Amino acid sequence: MRRYNNRLWVKGWIYGGNYGIERYLYTLHRISGLGLILYLLMHIYVTAARIYGAAAWEQTMAFLYGPAFKLGEYLLIAGAIFHAANGLWLIIIELGMCIGKPQRQEYPYVPSVKKQRPLMVALMLLAAVLIIVSGLDFFII
Amino acid sequence: MATFRIQRYNPEKDTRPYLQTYEVPVERGMSILDCLFYIKENLDATLSFRASCRMGICGSCAMYINGLPRLACETQVESLRTDTIEIRPLPNYEIIKDLVVDLSPLFDKHQKVKPWIISSDAVEVDRPTKEYSQSPAQLEGYLQFAYCLKCGICLAACPTVATDKEFLGPQALAQAFRYSSDNRDNGFKERISVVDTLHGLWRCHMAGACAEVCPKGVDPALAIQLMKRKAIFGHKEEQARLLEALLEATPIPGIPKAPEPTVKKK
Ligand code: SF4
Ligand code: FES
Numbered sequence: 001m002r003r004y005n006n007r008l009w010v011k012g013w014i015y016g017g018n019y020g021i022e023r024y025l026y027t028l029h030r031i032s033g034l035g036l037i038l039y040l041l042m043h044i045y046v047t048a049a050r051i052y053g054a055a056a057w058e059q060t061m062a063f064l065y066g067p068a069f070k071l072g073e074y075l076l077i078a079g080a081i082f083h084a085a086n087g088l089w090l091i092i093i094e095l096g097m098c099i100g101k102p103q104r105q106e107y108p109y110v111p112s113v114k115k116q117r118p119l120m121v122a123l124m125l126l127a128a129v130l131i132i133v134s135g136l137d138f139f140i141i
Numbered sequence: 142m143a144t145f146r147i148q149r150y151n152p153e154k155d156t157r158p159y160l161q162t163y164e165v166p167v168e169r170g171m172s173i174l175d176c177l178f179y180i181k182e183n184l185d186a187t188l189s190f191r192a193s194c195r196m197g198i199c200g201s202c203a204m205y206i207n208g209l210p211r212l213a214c215e216t217q218v219e220s221l222r223t224d225t226i227e228i229r230p231l232p233n234y235e236i237i238k239d240l241v242v243d244l245s246p247l248f249d250k251h252q253k254v255k256p257w258i259i260s261s262d263a264v265e266v267d268r269p270t271k272e273y274s275q276s277p278a279q280l281e282g283y284l285q286f287a288y289c290l291k292c293g294i295c296l297a298a299c300p301t302v303a304t305d306k307e308f309l310g311p312q313a314l315a316q317a318f319r320y321s322s323d324n325r326d327n328g329f330k331e332r333i334s335v336v337d338t339l340h341g342l343w344r345c346h347m348a349g350a351c352a353e354v355c356p357k358g359v360d361p362a363l364a365i366q367l368m369k370r371k372a373i374f375g376h377k378e379e380q381a382r383l384l385e386a387l388l389e390a391t392p393i394p395g396i397p398k399a400p401e402p403t404v405k406k407k
Binding site for chain 2: 001002003004005006007008009010011012013017018019020022023025026027029030090093094095096099100102103104105107109111112113
């Protein structure tokens with residue numbers, strides 16, 4: 001008999017729907033991670049210009065001096081800060097800290113993901129402050 | 142009156158699922174499951190869905206209701222606070238017909254983590270010399286996870302399951318922790334070799350969706366993180382058992398002897 005495959009695939013991890021903030025952080029963590037990998041590849045490619053001599057290097061550097069690259073660089077640093085803060089949060093959670101202990105459920109049940117929320121909020125605030133400060137450093141000061 | 146938009150799919154006729162609309166006279170106290178029965182009895186007998194206990198204990202009526210996977214019998218129409226209700230089958234499974242999905246991947250994954258008490262002492266299992274004692278505190282360490290219905294809702298919510306077919310999923314990983322944290326069990330090593338793998342524990346990145354939607358408060362997200370902790374730091378209970386054996390060998394003076402075992406050794 002024919003079946004209809006209802007697996008959500010990529011839409012299933014990108015779209016956070018009605019779930020909590022942590023569900024959205026999951027998506028952002030992956031996107032920022034992929035962004036960092038992409039940057040690393042471009043970085044290796046660009047710095048490889050050095051082996052073609054000083055002139056080639058100067059030329060690439062001049063090309064990279066435009067505002068688009070400055071914005072890209074800022075996005076990179078913002079992504080890295082978020083990825084680091086969220087990674088720190090994941091390490092704490094995965095060591096079983098701040099998520100509560102097994103217990104008899106009392107309804108309405110408060111799940112672990114709600115119990116750890118203060119930790120998540122604190123780390124995300126830290127990330128936000130760092131992203132704003134680096135923005136000031138980048139564009140204003 | 143409430144408008145129900147229900148996803149239909151008949152494998153014999155349709156190539157793709159489509160939505161069909163029904164009007165149901167909703168009364169106070171009616172659950173989504175009551176409405177589905179109303180439709181089946183009065184409006185359209187061809188509508189297929191699965192249900193049995195209608196009291197949140199069999200786990201067969203899980204479906205995707207207004208943007209979240211839930212048990213139809215445990216969802217009051219009133220609690221949705223809207224007159225248009227959209228019901229779809231659980232995502233991340235294969236649809237057999239209408240709202241009926243094939244849960245066998247869930248059961249297969251559940252089985253993979255060896256969800257039973259594994260004892261290292263085969264002779265003791267065969268001819269027990271004493272009871273397996275368990276204190277209330279030890280019971281509480283896993284009881285919460287033992288309430289799992291195998292409804293499959295958590296796999297429908299999990300973003301990792303959505304892209305990784307092989308991922309064991311919140312239900313099975315939670316059960317790996319449930320049995321490994323039972324003080325009667327000795328199967329930690331066997332289970333960790335199943336869950337500490339490429340498509341196991343570490344594919345979970347704490348999206349928390351499973352814990353939010355689980356209708357029984359099983360909190361798979363909590364169990365998975367605690368299992369990761371065990372994978373990193375080792376298994377506490379096993380160490381405790383070694384300690385127990387040590388204490389047993391040298392009785393402390395002044396402490397009364399344990400009562401005679403109720404089952405005699407042959
Ligand atoms: S853990 Fe909860 S949501 Fe998942 S199968 Fe068990 S009862 Fe259902
Ligand atoms: S009918 Fe049994 S859980 Fe809903």
